[in-house]
Amino acid sequence: MKHIIIMTTGGTIAMIEDPQTQTVRPVANAADLTHAVPKLAEYATVSVEAISNVPSPHLTPAMMGELGRAVLERLQRDDVDGIVITHGTDTLEETAYYLDLILPPGKPVIVTGAMRSSNELGADGPLNLLNSVRAAASKEAHGQGVLVVFNDDIHAARFVTKTHTSNVATFQSPTVGPIGFLDKRTVQIRHVPKPHAHIPVDDLVAEVGLLKMAVGMDDLLINCLLDHGTKGIVIEALGAGNVPPGVVPGIKRALAQDIPVVLVSRCYNGIVQDVYGYEGGGKQLLDLGVLFSNGLNGQKARIKLMTALRETPVIADLSKYFDQE
Template sequence: MKKILIIHTGGTIAMIEDKQTGSVKPNEHHPLASIIPAIKDMADLKEDIFLNLPSPHITIAHMVKLASHIEQKITDDHIEGIVITHGTDTLEETAYLLDLIVQSDIPIVVTGAMRSSNELGSDGPHNLVSSIRVALSEEARGQGVLVVLNDEIHTAKNVTKTHSSNIATFQSPQYGPVGIVTKHRITFHHKPIRRDRYQVRELKKNVILLKAFAGMDESLIEAISSSPINGLVIEALGQGNLPPAVVPALQKLLEQDIPIVLVSRCFNGIVQDVYGYDGGGKQLKEMGMIFSNGLNGQKARIKLLVALETTESREKIQQMFYQ
């Protein structure tokens, strides 16, 4: 049987609801522990409690340590597939960072749950089993880090949490899932054509994420300018436009060689240098801002953190964001 490592990091999938107070909290005894014996015939399953944290507590440092931990386990224990259980709030960020910096081609699947283990209709056990099945699939090899919940298989690059509580929350808005999990088989119906990978072992830079809004002025930009930052990601309006009042403050950041990446705050679509008015995308591109090819804000921040560990060239960073 294939050797599959299950790495637990916490999250709702590892929590229990207090019926008296309604509070959902981490539990010392992992709720999925009782599931493993029932599925031991699926594979040679190994468990590893790496963390037991709600996902809002997960930091970039935790993610980088997890990537190193994964590669060490693959080497030392000859692991053939990995399933990571994780809280859903920051699941997509952990999955995407792992996708960028883990060098192995073995299947790596991240999953979670929207309902705690003792709630009616708890989705954790089913998502775990589905993820193990995907990790066992030969077709999953070489596809980068995958996210599996609710019988759908998504790429880490494209998936995002779209609903605060619905179990069908994880979607890939522009492209859809790359595969599905059915009762009898794992089916991939398309695959990513490329995968970005970088030899990075620590992320030390400070990158800020801001969301543009109507009437936005320079005050936020000036406030962050007074702190030590290495990069800025802005969820811009529409195809990559900003209120004109912020432009002079952003120009000052660019003059300090601080890269600024633009993504769209829209659910679908990419930023483009189309509009030529003051604050329009064409003006911003000519100023030297970096346009992203479809990443959302939180993932663009992850990618800029990685990019800044590999180069200081704005042109090279722009090329990285075109991929």
Template structure:
């Protein structure tokens, strides 16, 4: 039987209602494990309580430490690691770990949309499924995984799509990597790719800026003046920005700040030479911005943090964002 380490960090899956009927993080890893006795027939699980916080409380520095704990688990002989946390930032946690971990055991994140106080809580089944995946021999070939609603998603692609539904986690363009059916993992496709960048010194002063109809460049300008280390701009369509943002974008690029462009669309990659108007993708390319590798804005921000923390130069950062689609 496989040895799995369960690391609990909090989130809805570990919450219970307080005297005011509001969910608060109160349950520990042992509580989670005891709530699902079926786990005993799947794997030999050791439960460890690490944090007990809502996921918006998590910092990149916490994830660096979590990465160390996962490496220690592999060294200690565990066959896989399952991490429970809140859904709000799970897609970012998963991708950060996917980018920094170079290990040969499965790492699976799971969570819940409905707390254990509710009769329809999704936490127990998600936990059982996550441990089932972590104990699967093929799971180690897919990088860090997210398991929820009996689906297996890759860390690079998965996003939270709904505030409350239990099928919130989806991979919009390509769909899940696999599914859990009758207690077994069914793999549906291969992972696109997996890349690892060891952290040298954490650089997490990176922010994302949303652009829309009539946006100006004041937020970008503020970030540049505040000493930001990297900016991700969520542009329109295939990579277009309102003209009034261009002076601020140009200022950031001229200061040597990596400026990564993503799209607010849920799927697809940026264009490179379809449109020629001011603020279109060709103009942004010529300005020296970096095109975001088909990543969601949240994922592009995580990748930029990792690349900066790995000590890469601006040209190296550009290469690792653009090599798959724009080289």
């Protein structure tokens, strides 16, 4: 039998709904969540470690860094074959992507959670947990990088995103789709994710801002970040990678101060490119020295910048991470 460690961090999978107030709150002991799934023992020898018990909007970069170090330490043990991390869904994709960037490929690391709390009708946590342990114990998940197992689907951490506020099918991978799925008998990987940037650091730089562009915006928020000591800025640009002209002076100021600016699109699909030559267009931004991210969404480009900044603050050196997948 494979030995899988379940590391619990909190989230709705470890919450109950109060029938009086109809609000959802954390259970006293998150490690109890395996009690609802005796079937786990059919697939692996499981041990449970409670790392934290917080809703995922309460996570901090420091906690994420600590989790990364704890996961790496366990993966290096000969008696451990894989790790499952239970997590709140709101920021699950960020933790999964951070781990994907820093961990060496090899033993399976699966991140999962639930959309319905443990006492709600149709709670999805127990099945997600069982499927995650099945995946972690499978040879199919070996060497695929960090995976998100949710609602019978298997997603690569790099592509997956939360797309719905309440539906149990919330996790989707725009453009590429899930890389595999689980059915009653098998764990199937249908496309192998491409190799991607590996940034073997042990922490993240917290001071990185994420700004979404909208019609008629100016550089007020960029200036605000710069005035407060930001170490990097990610801009969710319009369309193929364009910003309103009023934003450009702030971008120039950031780059003049050697603060990296990373560009992603606010569009759900596609990548940013130097297509438009007008003021604020992608061509101007690229010529100024803005780093174009290769299809990441805003929150993941921020995680990549926070991770890469641990290696180097030099914009020219950071660019290689954003050229890579």
